[in-house]
Amino acid sequence: MSNSPMPISMLAAKKAGSGKANLIEVALPEVPSGHVLVHVRACAICASDLPEWNAQVAGPGKRGEWDADNPGMTGHEIAGDIVQVGDAVDAGRVGESVWIDAIVGCGRCEACRDGRQTLCEQVSIVSQGFAEYVVAPARQCRPIPPDFDYPIASLIFDMVGTPMSAAKLAGIKAGESVAVWGLGPVGLGLVQGSIIAGASPVIGLDPVASRRSRAEARGAIALDPMHPASLGRLRHLTQGKGPHVVLSSVANQNASRQAFDSLRLEGRLVTVAGFPPAGGEVRKWVSGSWGCYERDWPEILEQVTSHRFVLDDYVTHLFPLREIEQAFDIRGRDLEGSFKVVVTNDQT
Ligand SMILES: [Zn+2]
Ligand SMILES: [Zn+2]
Known part of the structure; x- marks a missing residue:
């Protein structure tokens, strides 16, 4: 179902080897029933995009990996x-500005019916956003809050939902101590989620100085884990026992292990990256966390639309789609100077 004169082709970035992408012209995607066509105005680079960006060979296209065919x-x-809607979608949504909740469940299983779609066995991800247009299920497209621009709005799904959901899973109580390992964009969200939950103190650990500064500006105590005194200081700040809760966004195995070891006995560890290195003999609660339950969005969006969760200073770089290689290059190389790098399309 077509709502307005649409171009028949679009530009899209296509991986062309390690650290390389070509802009190619392809047909506009079909819009199935229940779906919409979104004119992409901003698509942010995620840390999880980087391993694939650097890989030589395209992946099988599962769970957001490179897809050689797409x-x-x-x-x-x-x-x-939204520029076009498929059958069974309200045509009044054309023209709506949206961000995409990219984790899509089947909608029918027990987890999906309970709003916990990230647990769905048939879960899929809306990806291929480094293009002029993308197709998404209509119900995953949520209105952009009035005072958010497109680059900031592109961060709501993963930079707010993922850390806030992980902080919620940890069950932080007011006055509990929290250590956040890794202070990248997701880690800074874990800091904000901990502070919103009333944790005190909140201690962030990251070797990158500019990232520690961002965490300090949000009210955390920031430590450099490479400094030999930092682990002792973390213990000292938590009554000599270690924090009640550790939230980890580090992928590195040694750092994951340090994060686990820093946790007090009976403490809770939630990881959004890396592998929980728990040994069964140590009495600590460990869980991974991925994405954000659909049912948690109302309370989480309340935090971001009220600006208690502050996203305003995350975007350090904007690049047009034709400069996608520079965008990935700076995001991968300049950890001090870049935070969120967003690829944009012109307003036409
Ligand atoms: Zn992401
Ligand atoms: Zn399902």
């Missing part, structure tokens, strides 16, 4: 405008 690559942090 242009647009991995991008899953997407904001834009």
Whole structure:
């Protein structure tokens, strides 16, 4: 079902080897029933895009990996405008500015019916956002809050939902101590989620100085884990026992292990990256966390639309789609100077 004159082709980035992408012209995607076509206005680079960006060979296209057959690559942090709707979608949504909740469940299983779609056995991800247009299920497209621009709105799905959901899973109580390992964009969200939950103190650990500064500006105590005194200081700040809760966004195995070891006995560890290195003999609660339950969005969105969860200063770089290689290059190389790098399309 077509609502307005649409172009028949679009530009999309297609991986062309390690650290390389070509812009190619491809047909506009079909819009199935229940779906919409979104004109991508911003697609942010996620840390999870980087291993694939550097890989020589395309992946099988599962769970947001490179798909050799589909242009647009991995991008899953997407904001834009609905320009066309499929059957069974309200035509009044054309023109709506949306961000995409990219984790899609089947909608029918027990987990999906309970709003916990990230647990669905048939879960899929809306990706291929490094293109001019992308297709998404209509119900995953949520309105952009009035005072958010497209680059900031593109961060809601993964930079707010993922850390806030992990902080919620940890069951932080007011006055509990929390250590956040890794202070990248997700880690900074874990800091904000901990502070919103009333944790005190909140201690962030990251070797990158600019990232520690961001965490300090949000009210955390920031430590450099490479400094030999940092682990002793973490213990000292938590009554000599270690924090009640550790939230980890580090993928590195040694850092994951340090994060686990720093946790007090009977403490809770939630990881959004890396592998929980728990040994069964140690009495600590460990869980992974991925994405955000659909049912948790109302309370989480309340935090971001009220600006208690502050996203305003995350975006350090904007690049047009044709400069996608520079965008990935700076995101992968400059950890001090870049935070969120967002690829944009012109307003036309
Ligand atoms: Zn992401
Ligand atoms: Zn399901």
